[in-house]
Amino acid sequence: MKAGETRLTGKLEKFSRKKGADLFGVADLGLAGDFIASQCPSWVGAYPRAVSLGMQVNDGIADQHDFNEPRHLSMYWFHVYEVVSPALNFLAYDTARWLAAKGFKAFPIPASMPYDPAKLMGAFSHKLGAHLAGLGWIGKSCLLLTDRFGPRVRFVSVLTDAPLETGSPLDRPCGKCRACVDACPAKAFTGAEFHPEEPREVRFDVFKCSEFRKGHPCGVCVSTCPRGKRSRNPGKEVSG
Secondary structure, three states: OOHHHHHHHHHHHHHHHHOOOOEEEEEEHHHHHHHHHHHOOHHHHHOOEEEEEEEEOOHHHHHOOOOOOOHHHOHHHHHHHHHHHHHHHHHHHHHHHHHHHOOOOEEEEOOOOEEEOOOOEEOOOHHHHHHHOOOOEEOOOOOEEEOOOEOOEEEEEEEEOOOOOOOOOOOOOOOOOOHHHHHOOOOOEOOOOOOOOOOHHHOEOHHHHHHHHOOOOOOHHHHHOHHHHHOOOOOOOOOO
């Protein structure tokens, strides 16, 4: 690894954390070149790296979340989509400006943006970027699970050609744990472990989830995951 890449990455991480990032990493998008070519708009392929930035979902709000209450009364829904997502968008924009000022190409991908409503798929997967950056692994819930926050974290991405130091993907199976699968009110999860060569449908019916969330402020997969509860008890091991 070149010293210049390490210095540039360190400076960018320091800047991003000052702007509010709880998690920071850089993905080598070449590791998922075939997937990106088949699933993403063609312009995404022009960027060899993605800066992945995460912000925690507040534990207190996640713990009191009740998916039965109306969406307009849901503190969880408001927190995730009216507080955290906009904050991530500003963070990504500031990070992209920082990179552009250094002479690099940078494209901020919004935190919540359906690119193809028919497929319920965005222009770029923030989970993919965070996974390739080494910030976490994909659980049975199809959420990105992290050591520090479990799934109680939201991500945003900045595509770039900056020569940044990249992380390595993590692979930590959920094992016997089915907390999210059994708790899902839409029955959208199959319980299958993540394998990168398999399509999303093997693990998750996104249309069942989307249809249920039209009337409910769901997020049960986030609030029930033992990995997320562990964040308040860091010394306690999670079985699975």
